[in-house]
Amino acid sequence: MTYTFLLFDADNTLFDFHAGEKIAFQKALADFDFSETPEDYPLYSAINDSLWKSLEKGTITKDGIFATRFVRFLEETNRQGDGAALNTSYKAHLAEQAILLPHAEEVLQTLKARGFRLFLITNGDKTVQNSRLQKSGLGQYFEKVFISEEIGASKPDTRFFDAVANAIDGFEKDKALVIGDSESSDILGANRYRIDACHVTVNSPPLSPAVYAKYTVDNLLDIINLVSE
Secondary structure, X not given: OOXXXXXXXXXXXXXXXXXXXXXXXXXXXXXOOOOOOOOHHHHHHHHHHHXXXXXXXXXXXXXXXXXXXXXXXXXXXXXXXXXXXXXXXXXXXXXXXOOEOOOHHHHHHHHHHOOOXXXXXXXXXXXXXHHHHHHHOHHHHOOEEEEHHHHXXXXXXXXXXXXXXXXXXXXXXXXXXXXXXXXXXXXXXXXXXXXXXEXXXXXXXXXXXXXXXXXXXXXOOHHHHHHHO
16 A cells, blocks of 8 residues: 555535535525625635635635625625625535535545545635534544644645644655645645645646646546555
C-alpha cells in the first residue's frame, strides 16, 4: 500500500457544494421576499469565492466573510436589506444541504474497508460542515475531522497542515495524500507541505502551471485504484 493517510477536502471533493450553495441561496432570498433574477446567484457566487480566496491568503477572517458577502451582494444589486440576517438564513439552509458528488460514499466506504486511514480537512464553517457530515452519513468514515476555524489557520497555510500532522498518530508525509478540488487551498497546501496531491476535477477546472498534482481524477471511483496500486 503506497499511502496510509488520505486527507480529503469536503466541498466539491465529496459534497456537491455548488448545488447545495445554489439551493441555500435561493431559500435565503425567499425568506426575505426577494425575487431572484438570473444574474443573482452567479454574482453572489463570485463575491463569495473571492472572499474565500482572501481567507486563504490571510487577508480576511471567516467572520469577515460572513459579515461582508451579503452586504456586498445587496449593494451590487441595489436592494435594501439586512446583510447579516440574510447571511444567517443562508448558513442555516446550507447546513441542510448534504448533496454528494457521484460515488462519494462508495469510495470512502471501500477505502476504509481496505485499511486506509481517512481524515477530512476543510476550511468550511464548523457548524455547516458538521451538520452536513451528519446528514450525509459521511462522518462515520473519518478518523478525525480538521476544520480551519478550530485549528486557527486555513489551507494552504503550512500551520494548518502542521496541526493535522501533529494530531494524527504515526503520521508520515511520504505515506499521505491530499485529495481535493481547490488549486489555491488543497493542491497549493499539499505542495507547500511536500505531500502528494490528487486533484478532483468533477466540479473544478484544470490546474495552472503554478502547482503540481501527482494525480488527477474526474471520477471519484478512480481514487480507489490509484491509492491501491
